[in-house]
Each structure stands twice: as structure tokens, then as C-alpha cells.
Amino acid sequence: MIVLFDTNVVLDVLLKRDPHAPAAARLFAAVERGGLGGMIAASTVPTIYYLAGKAVGARQAQAEVQRLLKLFEVAPVNRVVLEDALRLRFPDYEDAVVHEAARHAGADGVVTRNTADFKRATLRTYAPDELARILQISPGI
Numbered sequence: 001m002i003v004l005f006d007t008n009v010v011l012d013v014l015l016k017r018d019p020h021a022p023a024a025a026r027l028f029a030a031v032e033r034g035g036l037g038g039m040i041a042a043s044t045v046p047t048i049y050y051l052a053g054k055a056v057g058a059r060q061a062q063a064e065v066q067r068l069l070k071l072f073e074v075a076p077v078n079r080v081v082l083e084d085a086l087r088l089r090f091p092d093y094e095d096a097v098v099h100e101a102a103r104h105a106g107a108d109g110v111v112t113r114n115t116a117d118f119k120r121a122t123l124r125t126y127a128p129d130e131l132a133r134i135l136q137i138s139p140g141i
Contacts, residue, residue: 002037004102006112007044009128014052014064023128026137041101042077075105092117
């Protein structure tokens with residue numbers, strides 16, 4: 001299974017945001033071990049760098065982005081993705097872009113804490129704890 005990680009899930013891990021970080025970190029570990037295919041949208045990378053830079057400083061933000069680029073495939077965000085996202089009429093355009101980047105890149109789903117904004121999704125959406133349960137990733141891992 002290949003899933004695209006929404007920006008909020010990535011930030012949960014990088015910024016250790018409780019109570020969300022543990023489930024998201026288990027999914028990162030599954031990607032690292034090869035038990036789960038992981039992607040992030042190209043548009044997520046500069047957002048992560050900017051927000052992480054404000055929270056932990058530029059040097060740490062750069063290190064975290066480098067780590068993400070080693071761990072995840074990057075789903076392109078191009079004109080087709082952006083136009084298709086507009087047609088979805090999601091409540092949040094950024095979520096539509098994430099969805100369409102995932103769809104165009106061949107992902108099976110999107111993992112997000114914001115599943116309510118993905119009601120128009122054609123891909124399966126998962127909350128991090130839900131996907132960890134489906135994949136039988138225990139909290140001890």
C-alpha cells in the first residue's frame with residue numbers, strides 16, 4: 001500500500017505534537033522499514049520548511065526536510081494536479097491539491113488528521129491511528 005502523508009501528519013511527527021505524534025511516528029517507521037509506501041506532495045516540502053523553521057530554526061528545518069526527502073517519494077504538483085484540484089470543490093484547496101497529487105502519483109490513499117475535509121475524495125483517506133490499526137502497527141513499535 002502506498003499513501004500520501006498530508007502536511008498536518010508530517011508536522012505532527014516533526015514538531016512532536018501530542019497526542020497526534022505517536023500514531024504518525026509509527027507510520028513513518030513503517031515507511032522506513034518498507035512495510036508501507038510513503039509519499040508527500042511537492043507542495044508540502046516548502047510548507048514544512050517554513051513552519052519547522054519558525055518552530056525549531058532554519059538549520060533544523062533543513063535537516064528535517066533532507067530526512068523527509070530520503071524517506072518519502074515526492075508526488076509532483078503541476079498544472080494538471082492544480083486544475084484537477086480546483087474541479088474537486090473541496091472546502092480547502094490545499095487538501096484538494098494533496099488529494100490530486102496523490103491520485104496522479106498512483107497512491108492508494110491519503111493519511112490525514114483532517115478526514116472531514118476529504119469527503120469529496122475519490123481516494124481512501126485514513127486517520128493516522130486508523131491506518132496504524134489496519135496495518136497492525138502496535139504502539140510499542
